[in-house]
Amino acid sequence: MKKNNAITPRETDMAKWYSEICLKAELMSYSQVKGFIIYRPYGYAIWEQIQKYLDKKFKETGHENVYMPLLIPESLLKKEQEHVEGFAPECAVVTRGGGKELSQPLYIRPTSETLFCDHFKDILSSYRDLPIKYNQWCSVVRWEKTTRPFLRGSEFLWQEGHTLHRTADEAKEETLRMLKIYNKLGQDILAIPFVMGLKTEKEKFAGAVETYTVEALMPDGQALQSGTSHYFGQDFAKHYDISYLDSDNTLKTPHQTSWGVSTRLIGSIIMEHGDDNGLVLPPFVAPTQVVLIPIRAADNPEIMKKLNEIKADLEAKDIRVKLDDSEKTPGWKYAEYEMKGVPLRIDLGPKDIEKNHVMTVRRFDGKRDFWSLDENIAERVESELKEINKGMYNKALKYLLEHTTEVHTFEELKDVIENGKGYAKMMWCGDRGCEDEIKNKLNATARCIPFDQEPFDDKCPICGKKAKYVVLFARAY
Amino acid sequence: MKKNNAITPRETDMAKWYSEICLKAELMSYSQVKGFIIYRPYGYAIWEQIQKYLDKKFKETGHENVYMPLLIPESLLKKEQEHVEGFAPECAVVTRGGGKELSQPLYIRPTSETLFCDHFKDILSSYRDLPIKYNQWCSVVRWEKTTRPFLRGSEFLWQEGHTLHRTADEAKEETLRMLKIYNKLGQDILAIPFVMGLKTEKEKFAGAVETYTVEALMPDGQALQSGTSHYFGQDFAKHYDISYLDSDNTLKTPHQTSWGVSTRLIGSIIMEHGDDNGLVLPPFVAPTQVVLIPIRAADNPEIMKKLNEIKADLEAKDIRVKLDDSEKTPGWKYAEYEMKGVPLRIDLGPKDIEKNHVMTVRRFDGKRDFWSLDENIAERVESELKEINKGMYNKALKYLLEHTTEVHTFEELKDVIENGKGYAKMMWCGDRGCEDEIKNKLNATARCIPFDQEPFDDKCPICGKKAKYVVLFARAY
Numbered sequence: 001m002k003k004n005n006a007i008t009p010r011e012t013d014m015a016k017w018y019s020e021i022c023l024k025a026e027l028m029s030y031s032q033v034k035g036f037i038i039y040r041p042y043g044y045a046i047w048e049q050i051q052k053y054l055d056k057k058f059k060e061t062g063h064e065n066v067y068m069p070l071l072i073p074e075s076l077l078k079k080e081q082e083h084v085e086g087f088a089p090e091c092a093v094v095t096r097g098g099g100k101e102l103s104q105p106l107y108i109r110p111t112s113e114t115l116f117c118d119h120f121k122d123i124l125s126s127y128r129d130l131p132i133k134y135n136q137w138c139s140v141v142r143w144e145k146t147t148r149p150f151l152r153g154s155e156f157l158w159q160e161g162h163t164l165h166r167t168a169d170e171a172k173e174e175t176l177r178m179l180k181i182y183n184k185l186g187q188d189i190l191a192i193p194f195v196m197g198l199k200t201e202k203e204k205f206a207g208a209v210e211t212y213t214v215e216a217l218m219p220d221g222q223a224l225q226s227g228t229s230h231y232f233g234q235d236f237a238k239h240y241d242i243s244y245l246d247s248d249n250t251l252k253t254p255h256q257t258s259w260g261v262s263t264r265l266i267g268s269i270i271m272e273h274g275d276d277n278g279l280v281l282p283p284f285v286a287p288t289q290v291v292l293i294p295i296r297a298a299d300n301p302e303i304m305k306k307l308n309e310i311k312a313d314l315e316a317k318d319i320r321v322k323l324d325d326s327e328k329t330p331g332w333k334y335a336e337y338e339m340k341g342v343p344l345r346i347d348l349g350p351k352d353i354e355k356n357h358v359m360t361v362r363r364f365d366g367k368r369d370f371w372s373l374d375e376n377i378a379e380r381v382e383s384e385l386k387e388i389n390k391g392m393y394n395k396a397l398k399y400l401l402e403h404t405t406e407v408h409t410f411e412e413l414k415d416v417i418e419n420g421k422g423y424a425k426m427m428w429c430g431d432r433g434c435e436d437e438i439k440n441k442l443n444a445t446a447r448c449i450p451f452d453q454e455p456f457d458d459k460c461p462i463c464g465k466k467a468k469y470v471v472l473f474a475r476a477y
Numbered sequence: 478m479k480k481n482n483a484i485t486p487r488e489t490d491m492a493k494w495y496s497e498i499c500l501k502a503e504l505m506s507y508s509q510v511k512g513f514i515i516y517r518p519y520g521y522a523i524w525e526q527i528q529k530y531l532d533k534k535f536k537e538t539g540h541e542n543v544y545m546p547l548l549i550p551e552s553l554l555k556k557e558q559e560h561v562e563g564f565a566p567e568c569a570v571v572t573r574g575g576g577k578e579l580s581q582p583l584y585i586r587p588t589s590e591t592l593f594c595d596h597f598k599d600i601l602s603s604y605r606d607l608p609i610k611y612n613q614w615c616s617v618v619r620w621e622k623t624t625r626p627f628l629r630g631s632e633f634l635w636q637e638g639h640t641l642h643r644t645a646d647e648a649k650e651e652t653l654r655m656l657k658i659y660n661k662l663g664q665d666i667l668a669i670p671f672v673m674g675l676k677t678e679k680e681k682f683a684g685a686v687e688t689y690t691v692e693a694l695m696p697d698g699q700a701l702q703s704g705t706s707h708y709f710g711q712d713f714a715k716h717y718d719i720s721y722l723d724s725d726n727t728l729k730t731p732h733q734t735s736w737g738v739s740t741r742l743i744g745s746i747i748m749e750h751g752d753d754n755g756l757v758l759p760p761f762v763a764p765t766q767v768v769l770i771p772i773r774a775a776d777n778p779e780i781m782k783k784l785n786e787i788k789a790d791l792e793a794k795d796i797r798v799k800l801d802d803s804e805k806t807p808g809w810k811y812a813e814y815e816m817k818g819v820p821l822r823i824d825l826g827p828k829d830i831e832k833n834h835v836m837t838v839r840r841f842d843g844k845r846d847f848w849s850l851d852e853n854i855a856e857r858v859e860s861e862l863k864e865i866n867k868g869m870y871n872k873a874l875k876y877l878l879e880h881t882t883e884v885h886t887f888e889e890l891k892d893v894i895e896n897g898k899g900y901a902k903m904m905w906c907g908d909r910g911c912e913d914e915i916k917n918k919l920n921a922t923a924r925c926i927p928f929d930q931e932p933f934d935d936k937c938p939i940c941g942k943k944a945k946y947v948v949l950f951a952r953a954y
Contacts, residue, residue, distance in 0.1 A: 029599060031546045031592070032553060033583060038596055041541035041611070048542065064518035065525065069508045070547075070585070070616060070632055071569070076509060089576050092548070094585065096570040097631075098620030106510060108547070108571065108585075115508070119515055122506060134518070138616075139547060143575030154574075155547055 005339045009276045014220050015148075021270055022149045025279040025340050035147035035154030039263070042340065043150075045287035046266055047157060051137065053189055053284075054159065054261070057181050063133040063161060068115040070138075071106040076114050080239045083113060086206025090142045092154075108141040113207070113258060116162040117240035120254075124164065127246045130254060131174070132164040150267035151224070151477050158262035164242070164254040168233070171255035172210075175231040178259040179212045182227040190265065191282035191392035192216050192272050193400050194226060195423075195472060197448030202435050208258075209233035215447045215472070217400050218271045221420030223447045223474040226268050229259035267477070272396055273364065279341030280364050282392050283385040290314060290381055291342045292323040293333050295349025302353050306373065310346070310358075313378035319385070338363065343388050344381065360384070364392050404472070409461050413473065417442045423474050427467030429460035437462055438473060447472045482816045486753045491697050492625075498747055499626045502756040502817050512624035512631025516740070519817065520627075522764035523743055524634060528614065530666055530761075531636060531738070534658050540610045540638060545592040547615075548583040553591050557716045560590060563683025567619045569631075585618040590684070590735060593639040594717035597731075601641065604723045607731060608651075609641040627744035628701075628954050635739035641719070641731040645710070648732035649687075652708040655736040656689045659704035667742065668759035668869035669693050669749050670877050671703060672900075672949060674925030679912050685735075686710035692924045692949070694877050695748045698897035700924045700951040703745050706736035744954075749873055750841065756818030757841050759869050760862040767791060767858055768819045769800040770810050772826025779830050783850065787823070787835075790855035796862070815840065820865050821858065837861070841869050881949070886938050890950065894919045900951050904944030906937035914939055915950060924949045 007020040022028050027043030039047065055065075071094060078084050087110045094106040109115065116134065124132065141155050150156075161178060165171040179196055186192040194214035204211035208230040216224045234253045237243070246252045273280040283289050292311060297303045307323055314321040322342075324333050330347070337345060347359040357370040358377065362384075371380055403422025407413040416424040428434060428446070438444055449469045460467045484497040499505050504520030516524065532542075548571060555561050564587045571583040586592065593611065601609065618632050627633075638655060642648040656673060663669040671691035681688035685707040693701045711730040714720070723729045750757040760766050769788060774780045784800055791798040799819075801810050807824070814822060824836040834847040835854065839861075848857055880899025884890040893901040905911060905923070912923050926946045937944045 029596060032550050032595065033546060033548055036546035036548060038546065038592075039544035040600075041543055044542050044544055047544075065521050066518055067516035067521055067524075067616075067634060069510060069513035069515065070618065071510055071513060073509050091574075092571045092583075093573040094569045095572045096582075097568075098622070099566050105573075106569075115515075118509065119506060123517075139544075141547065145575070157544060 005278060005335045007276065007278065010219065010274070017274075017276075018271060019149065021274055021279050021339075027266065027270075027279075028149050033154070035144055037149050037153055037155075039157070042287055043266060046269070046281070046285050047263055049189065049285040049287075050185070050261075050265060051159075053185060054181070055137075057184075058135050058161070061133075061177065061181070063135045063163075066134045066136055067138065068109070068112045068119070068136055070109060072109055072114055074105045074107065076118055077107055079114065080207055080236055083207040083236075087111065087142075090144070092141045092143055109138070110140055110142045111260075112136060112138075112140075112160055113162070113236060114240075117236050117242060120164055120237075120242045121240055124242055124244050124254065127166055127244055127252075129244065130164060130166045131170065133161075133174070134163065135159055135161045148267070150263050150270070156262050156264065158260050160260040161258060163257045164237070165257070166246075166252075166254065168255045171257050172231050175210070175212060175229045175257045175259065178257070179214065179227070179229040182214045182229070182259075182261055185261075186214065186216070186226070187393060189282060189284035189389070190269055190272075191389050191396060192226070192268055193393060193397040195400075195448060195450050197450035197472070199228075199448055200432075200435060200446045200471070202432050203446055205230050207232065207236060209235070213448050216268045216272060217403060217422055217474070218477065219399070221403060221422045221474070223423070223472075223476045224264070224268050224271070225447070225476065226265055227259070227261035230257060232256035232258060273392060274341070277335075278339035280392070281341035281343055283343040283388050286341065286343050287320060288322045288337075288340070288342050289320045289385060290322070290344045290346060291333075291337045292321065293330055293345060293347045294323075294325055295330055295347055295352075297325065299350045300353055303348050303350070306353070307348055310377050314381060317378050317382060319378070319381060344384060346377075362388055364388060364395070406456050407461065408457055413438070413461060414442060417444045417473065417475060423447065423472040425456075426471055426473055427455060427457040427460060428469050428471040429463055429465040430468040431460075431463065431465070434460055434462035442475075444473045444475050447474050447476060482755060482812045484753065484755065487696065487751070494751075494753075495748060496626065498751055498756055498816075504743065504747075504756075505626050510631070512621050514626050514630055514632075516634070519764055520743060523746070523758070523762050524740055526666065526762040526764075527662070527738075527742060528636075530662060531658070532614075534661075535612050535638070538610075538654065538658070540612045540640075543611045543613055544615065545586070545589045545596070545613060547586060549586055549591055551582045551584060553595055554584055556591065556594075557684055557713055560684040560713075564588065564619075567621065569618045569620055586615075587617055587619045588737075589613060589615075589617075589637055590639070590713060591717070594713050594719060597641055597714075597719045598717055601719055601721050601731065604643055604721055604729075606721065607641060607643045608647065610638075610651075611640065612636055612638045625744070627740055627747070633739050633741065635737050637737040638735060640734045641714070642734070643723075643729075643731065645732045648734050649708050652687070652689060652706045652734045652736065655734070656691065656704070656706040659691045659706070659736075659738055662738075663691065663693070663703070664870060666759060666761035666866070667746055668866050668873060669703070669745055670870060670874040672877075672925060672927050674927035674949070676705075676925055677909075677912060677923045677948070679909050680923055682707050684709065684713060686712070690925050693745045693749060694880060694899055694951070695954065696876070698880060698899040698951070700900070700949075700953040701741070701745050701748070702924070702953065703742060704736070704738035707734060709733035709735060750869060751818070754812075755816035757869070758818035758820055760820040760865050763818065763820050764797060765799045765814075765817070765819050766797045766862060767799070767821045767823060768810075768814045769798065770807055770822060770824045771800075771802055772807055772824055772829075774802065776827045777830055780825050780827070783830070784825055787854050791858060794855050794859060796855070796858060821861060823854075839865055841865060841872070883933050884938065885934055890915070890938060891919060894921045894950065894952060900924070900949040902933075903948055903950055904932060904934040904937060905946050905948040906940055906942040907945040908937075908940065908942070911937055911939035919952075921950045921952050924951050924953060
């Protein structure tokens with residue numbers, strides 16, 4: 001019996017395909033409140049792998065974890081005008097507590113800049129206290145009208161870094177350091193090639209001086225902002241009265257950064273790698289990296305004996321392995337672990353024992369192989385998982401390169417955007433008016449001013465004025 | 478210059494002593510909202526150690542982490558009457574979202590039984606799905622009137638386990654398994670001897686059939702409930718329509734458990750071990766386990782060289798070490814690391830180099846020692862940390878045993894309770910009336926019916942009726 005895991009093909013309806021994978025791969029369930037999802041074990045375990053990777057990197061680069069309150073008093077939120085205008089309209093507000101109306105409404109944190117600033121004001125006094133480099137793992141709430149699991153939710157899980165520095169240069173260095181950690185996360189464990197770049201003034205974070213981003217390109221040609229890192233300058237610090245006594249005995253204002261990624265990355269993974277058989281997980285975020293399937297195990301006791309040995313060897317190397325010796329048919333199991341995107345499957349049956357090998361199947365490209373049982377299977381798996389991560393990354397990189405098109409005219413821009421061809425790489429004058437026009441006519445936005453700024457034209461195709469920047473335009477999630 | 482870390486002596490005012498340690502050891506800060514604290518790096522790092530220990534144990538015993546929504550619809554909360562009566566009055570309620578009044582109020586989770594139940598209803602169908610063993614790490618909100626950092630807050634961090642089982646026996650086994658993990662946490666890393674036992678009907682969790690507890694005894698003779706594990710029977714499952722098709726093809730109701738510990742454990746640690754010089758941390762939760770202090774390092778280049786070697790050796794063993802080579806005086810540093818409760822201090826100065834040794838000072842008992850530099854210092858530290866944990870545990874155990882008094886009359890009970898002598902161990906008839914009387918007259922509660930049920934009398938000293946249980950009474954935090 002093959003498990004009925006049929007899902008809508010991606011080409012037919014990508015949104016439906018996506019939702020079906022979320023449910024059938026058991027990543028999440030819907031709760032009774034719109035936009036609030038339940039992170040099921042298989043989905044949450046992916047987030048745990050991302051957390052583990054990042055938390056280690058954060059600590060290695062001198063950051064400390066803290067936990068700020070869930071609720072923000074209205075008065076505190078309102079101290080930075082641009083920030084409150086950006087966030088207040090999408091907040092959930094607590095007006096009752098302990099059976100009574102509250103004298104002041106409390107906002108569930110949509111992000112914690114205001115709380116960190118208020119705390120920094122209290123703890124910073126001398127230049128010797130700097131830098132202060134904090135991170136927080138938590139959930140935040142933003143009341144979204146249109147919600148999709150992982151991609152856009154009224155509640156999501158994330159980390160938010162908040163740091164203070166003595167100089168602008170040091171803060172900018174921190175901003176880029178953290179962006180590069182996100183980029184490396186993509187390479188090392190998500191198998192996603194991000195484009196790194198600067199957000200335009202129009203697209204930057206409410207209250208930031210500069211916002212940097214890592215952008216992923218999805219198979220339908222739409223971009224997905226996957227992480228951001230902000231240089232705040234001194235504006236927040238000034239509004240929240242954060243200052244320190246410098247070595248020259250004068251009061252100074254520190255320079256600030258903030259940076260974050262969220263469970264949206266799970267959405268990136270699903271869309272970037274998934275196919276019509278379900279989820280395809282990169283090996284270093286996969287809750288189960290290898291599944292072992294016995295075939296007609298009753299025919300030969302060697303099968304289970306050998307598989308248990310392989311399992312123990314893999315576990316000794318901290319490889320996440322599952323041996324499925326349940327009564328379900330191999331066909332059912334194949335469909336199940338394909339849906340769940342397990343990177344590597346190893347089958348062992350009576351014929352394999354005769355031939356002294358195992359059969360291996362890679363999820364992402366379906367490649368089959370036979371490995372001799374005389375080999376060190378665990379070592380082979382270890383290097384195979386690295387190969388798979390590299391293979392998945394290169395496949396995505398190939399797609400990204402093939403879907404980045406230099407455009408010289410509005411017509412070319414329109415063709416790229418309207419036909420789902422990915423990024424339109426365009427020379428831009430730097431005026432917001434041209435961005436607005438592209439947004440209005442094509443519903444596309446400037447995803448970023450990429451670090452790679454090799455000019456290929458001298459004028460902006462929208463207004464005809466002198467071009468200043470290479471910009472990537474696309475529609476976005 | 479000695480750092481001015483003077484705090485109120487514990488004997489003078491324990492509440493003040495406690496608050497001052499919380500602030501001066503930089504464990505927390507107050508936020509603008511009463512009862513919502515900021516977990517500073519040093520406090521949060523203690524919680525991270527507890528999380529790491531428990532998360533490993535939970536996973537080893539087959540539990541999976543999930544994340545449930547922050548908000549509970551009023552209708553869902555109201556399905557279990559006893560539960561809603563217990564929690565609804567202390568909830569924070571969201572009435573506005575995205576700029577609009579909500580059609581139904583949403584409660585910030587005070588605990589997540591209702592959410593887990595609603596989810597279990599959706600995912601449980603066959604006996605093959607059982608057991609389901611989930612855990613969640615999150616924060617919860619309960620609007621408390623009187624709040625104290627870590628001990629009682631309107632928001633606190635915790636873990637809540639929720640499991641479903643086929644039989645009552647299996648569920649009860651789970652309930653006790655998790656309680657024993659909490660007890661072992663106390664032994665292994667908190668250095669706190671808990672008393673394990675069953676809560677009385679009066680004291681059990683709203684909606685539970687049985688509540689088990691681990692109770693710690695504080696130096697002022699008051700008990701501190703430090704973790705609970707509940708057997709829910711089938712009541713929640715029935716109210717939330719959770720059922721499964723059993724192997725005999727009939728619909729059955731599963732048996733349920735839940736269990737949790739919170740950041741309250743940080744409060745236990747502070748009070749259990751702290752002294753008039755500040756915090757005293759058990760070595761396996763301490764963010765910094767060893768601090769290295771150079772004395773007059775400028776006099777001899779060997780000092781810093783040797784300390785850096787020791788540091789590297791300790792780090793190679795994953796021991797959390799800090800080498801403080803700042804310009805502050807040794808006296809300032811001693812006071813600072815005493816306040817922060819660092820378990821072991823190692824000093825090295827010119828005279829020590831001459832004598833080819835280091836000086837060590839243990840925080841908890843002040844014991845000084847000299848270790849030859851020819852020894853393997855890192856190995857010695859490793860065993861010393863174990864010794865310190867054991868020493869702290871035994872000290873607390875001695876206190877516990879000396880402050881547990883068998884009482885045979887109301888007068889004896891009164892003496893123990895009113896004079897802060899700790900637990901009154903009393904034979905009890907089992908009637909709630911007698912508990913109520915003790916509560917009314919002495920403001921003490923039945924902390925638990927301990928597992929150790931050796932009777933030492935045959936009648937209840939309150940009503941004179943036949944005694945059924947050995948019970949520990951005390952005032953409690």
